[in-house]
Amino acid sequence: MSSALTITTCVVTAGLLVRMVIAGFITRSDVVFSWPMFSDPSYCYFELTAETPTGSGKKINFWDYAISMDLSLTEAGAQRFLDYLREVKSMHVHGRVIIDDARGSYEMRVIDGYLVD
Amino acid sequence: MGIWWIDAVSTAFDMRVPALPSNLFRIGVAVAVLWKFTSEQFCGAWHYLDEGSYVRFCYVNAHPRGPFRSVTFYRVAYVAKWVAAAGLFLDIGPQICALVLAGWFALEIGYDWKYHTVFLMLACAILSVDGGSGSILRPDRLLCLLDTDCRHNLVSTATTWVWPKWITLVVVTQMYWASAYTKVRLAQFRSGTTLVKLSRSLYLNRPLLRHWEYHLPKMMVNYLILAPADVCRRRWAVVAWATIVGEAVLPIGLATPVLPIYYAAFIFGAIMHTGFTAMHQRKLPPFGIACLAAYLMIIPVRG
Numbered sequence: 001m002s003s004a005l006t007i008t009t010c011v012v013t014a015g016l017l018v019r020m021v022i023a024g025f026i027t028r029s030d031v032v033f034s035w036p037m038f039s040d041p042s043y044c045y046f047e048l049t050a051e052t053p054t055g056s057g058k059k060i061n062f063w064d065y066a067i068s069m070d071l072s073l074t075e076a077g078a079q080r081f082l083d084y085l086r087e088v089k090s091m092h093v094h095g096r097v098i099i100d101d102a103r104g105s106y107e108m109r110v111i112d113g114y115l116v117d
Numbered sequence: 118m119g120i121w122w123i124d125a126v127s128t129a130f131d132m133r134v135p136a137l138p139s140n141l142f143r144i145g146v147a148v149a150v151l152w153k154f155t156s157e158q159f160c161g162a163w164h165y166l167d168e169g170s171y172v173r174f175c176y177v178n179a180h181p182r183g184p185f186r187s188v189t190f191y192r193v194a195y196v197a198k199w200v201a202a203a204g205l206f207l208d209i210g211p212q213i214c215a216l217v218l219a220g221w222f223a224l225e226i227g228y229d230w231k232y233h234t235v236f237l238m239l240a241c242a243i244l245s246v247d248g249g250s251g252s253i254l255r256p257d258r259l260l261c262l263l264d265t266d267c268r269h270n271l272v273s274t275a276t277t278w279v280w281p282k283w284i285t286l287v288v289v290t291q292m293y294w295a296s297a298y299t300k301v302r303l304a305q306f307r308s309g310t311t312l313v314k315l316s317r318s319l320y321l322n323r324p325l326l327r328h329w330e331y332h333l334p335k336m337m338v339n340y341l342i343l344a345p346a347d348v349c350r351r352r353w354a355v356v357a358w359a360t361i362v363g364e365a366v367l368p369i370g371l372a373t374p375v376l377p378i379y380y381a382a383f384i385f386g387a388i389m390h391t392g393f394t395a396m397h398q399r400k401l402p403p404f405g406i407a408c409l410a411a412y413l414m415i416i417p418v419r420g
Binding site for chain 1: 129130131160165169170171172174175178226228229230232235238239280284287288291292294295296298299300303305306311312314315318319321322325326327328330331397399400
């Protein structure tokens, strides 16, 4: 192996090792090398109804829109879903969201697509 | 037997090792990737980033300049990932294919971040610099592989650069130790509360999911989910501590130069990943397969 390749390999390796230590054991929140399994679990349970022109409510199921089971659905994530229904689907949504995270389990009302304490 | 990963460092990675582990790693990662892509294809992955979809809404919010804003680019990349996965499996330009797959996963975590996708990305990045991962297990060597003498000669003479093997050991070790470190710092995880909430979320949401993702055995539901919360927590706490200890000890077993200890660690890791997969049977098999392939990659060898 040429000396240039040896030096490159050693420098890249050292850089990766430093990155792994910082991401895995210090910041623990980076995209790569942090492995934050279960570090900040948060779950949302939606009970949403959209207004329809006929006046009858249409139930909204979050999982019809998501890729797959999401194990880190935060309050911000819940609001993002409501933003989507309001901005893209033009839905007027009401109901409630139960959020279970590090603070415990709490309920928030949904009024016309917005989370309300 | 010396310790290969110490020899690798002491020679500044200017060392060759048998290529069979690399070949097994390539096949294992290719199977994992093909499994993942097939599973996602059946769940409508082709349409994930269509105009008006929720996934697209989240992606554009998080990455206003992301390349997948273009549906055409997403579709081209989607086809490329399938071609690359097939190429990696069949050993048609495996390094280029691995690089394409690493690039795909780097983009995929932009709209669907999952830690096992990150692991597959790293595995593919490692394969992209491993020139010997296609030297043994390939279709045109099939006749040779079926012949005992030819196979023995091929396996005993084929070698590859040690660095991909070394960095695989480091990635596997870092993943398990960082994960164990995070878990052991979390009182919620140690007490079993996290796993109680996780299992209940899986149980409550399962009937609402659009596609089949997992099945929870009745015994598990009765024993670990529907039992009183305190009882469930105590039971899950045992699992939580077993996971922490397992993740902390496993890399040591895999890095040992003593083959029986390595094999014991391999079996222990396989059991642990089977346990993880039991919680989510659709999403986690590719991760388990890729991890086992990584274990094969780091089997003790003579440098």
